[in-house]
Amino acid sequence: MAYRPCASTAASVSNETHLFPFISRPSLLQLRPPQRTLKFHSQKPLLSITQVSLQEHTFTTNSGDADSPDEKSSNPYVWVNPKSPRASILRKKSHDFRYATLVKVADSLDSCGSVEEDIMSVLDTLGDEIVEQDAVIVLNNMSNAEIAPLVLDYFQDRFGISGRVVLYNVTLKIYRNCKDLNGAENLFGRMLERGIKPDNVTFSTIISCARHCNLPDKAVEWFEKMPSFGCEPDDVTYSVMIDAYGRAGNVDVALSLYDRARSEKWRLDAITFSTLIRIYGTSGNFDGCLNLYEEMKAFGVRPNATVYNTLLDAMGRAKRPWQAKSIYREMVGKGVEPTWGTYAALIRAYGKARYGEDALAVYREMREKQLELTVVLYNILLSTCADVGFTDEALEIFEDMKSSGTCTPDSWTFASMITIYSCSGQVKEAEATLTEMLEAGFEPNIFVLTSLIQCYGKAGLIDDVVRTFDRLLESKITLDDRFCGCLLNVVTRAPKEELGKLTSCIEKANPNLSTVVKPLVNGVNIKGEIFKKDASELFNSISNDVKKAYCNCLIDLCVNLNQLERACELLDLGLTLEIYTDIMSRTPTQWSLNLKSLSPGTALTALHIWINDLSKAFENGEELPSLLGINTGHGKHKFSEKGLAGVFQSHLKELNAPFHEAPDKAGWFFTTKIAATTWLESRRSHDVAAA
């Protein structure tokens, strides 16, 4: 029969007398167990005849042990040769039973209120002959930090057991499990008062307690106290301190401890390496992660799943999904069984890098293996689907999540679903999901409203954009740069007659942005210098991660409104402020125009400037390289207007430019020096003729 821990008070212990043959109600009342005959000795049981027979008796009656029938029916008072296998089985059984008994006592103690009598009663059931090992086992199996110190005191007061540090160390573990550093520190103080000298175990337990409490600085503080108590840190201390320093953001110290451990030839285990890899990973030193992994193998430490999981996680952070993939292959190749954490790390790595298919493959494998996904993992998958435009897949995952029975959608989930519908222009579905979200008790947040604005904007429902915007203003939600960026994006695709409605939204949302947008929309002719000054003020006021999006939108707006000069001014500013980098690059053999992540208008403007630069270089008699290339990129997002390649093909034709799409390099258009020269030549003569 399985033991079910009871959660109530000590009184309930007595109701489970079938589990505690030596506990009965009278014993609780008299504070003394009546059955003195059942004694256990935790130290090597003396294999006296009575002893053995009693064990035997206990086992056959209590657990219905499947001994052979004739053994069961045999006289319990037989002598058993202490060296026989039978004796060793009995010894083990005796030990196991004693241990199980003590664990049950620990459970009962945990569920005592802090009523002294209750605690006493439970402890009394153990009898008088308690040895230190019993006390250790009881405390080691307790989890109630309020009761534990009382129990410790009782062991001392009633049985005189308290003289050794081990009892305090196991009690400290309880505080650690309860994340109660204060309690642990108090107990440490009491140890000192009682003249108990702390040892390495004491310190590593307190240190890890601090670490579990998210107080890495405290961990460091305790580590530094060690020498004053005559304790010299050992390999376990170093392992936990490497972690603590890492979490305290003190990467250098963590690594120097590693150096020290290495030079002192301490055996570092795989998990310590995984800790180190994690430290490198969180500090952004991704090559450091890989180096450490190699070093670890060179030391002959076999990587386990934890090491691989940490590495995969680091490669995810590094946005190197291909490396995650090859590490995963290596892991499987070496026969290391992937764990839940492996799949989670892969989903993160692939998801972050928009490797939609790969992320989905991992998801399917998890389903196949019946591994449960968490809300977080579902959300990552859904936002990946949103990023790459997997509408159907997202719906499937969303349904799976709802029917999983283990997790329910949260505001993040709904936000992703609304984003997905918004990107594909499914207004009705987005609105239905919004309703579902409200019904589930979530208020729309800034992310949801941003998506909705995008959704309505895409569908040309400008009045709904304005309505949503007003709703946001009424709410307590504060606008962010991303939201304003989306609003700006709506402006770039709205029909001219609707622009007024939107500019008044922008005026309320962000005055700096309004200053730049208004003259464009109203066609007011202001000086280029002033325009650039206003624009750079805007860029200085917004966060780095949206600068490119703003600049792209503004340039698109200029191009749409046929203000090419303004477009060039903005692109120029964007290059100066390093919002755009590496658009135009030159090597001795190739000059390139890199248009990846540029909006269509920005890309056209950049092409315009680049061709002008080419002409200038040609006029100045500069040597052209053997190859000239334009990279339009190939958008991973299904909704991103199929990349720029299509737009460019026709535009290049219009310009009569001799660039041709490369058959083997997606998104690239190339021309040779000879073709380029001929073309630039003809452009020049054309210009001259026009002049």
Add this chain to the structure above:
DNA sequence: AGTTCTCTCA
């Protein structure tokens, strides 16, 4: 009797 192991974005 001690350590490190599994979490989110636009």
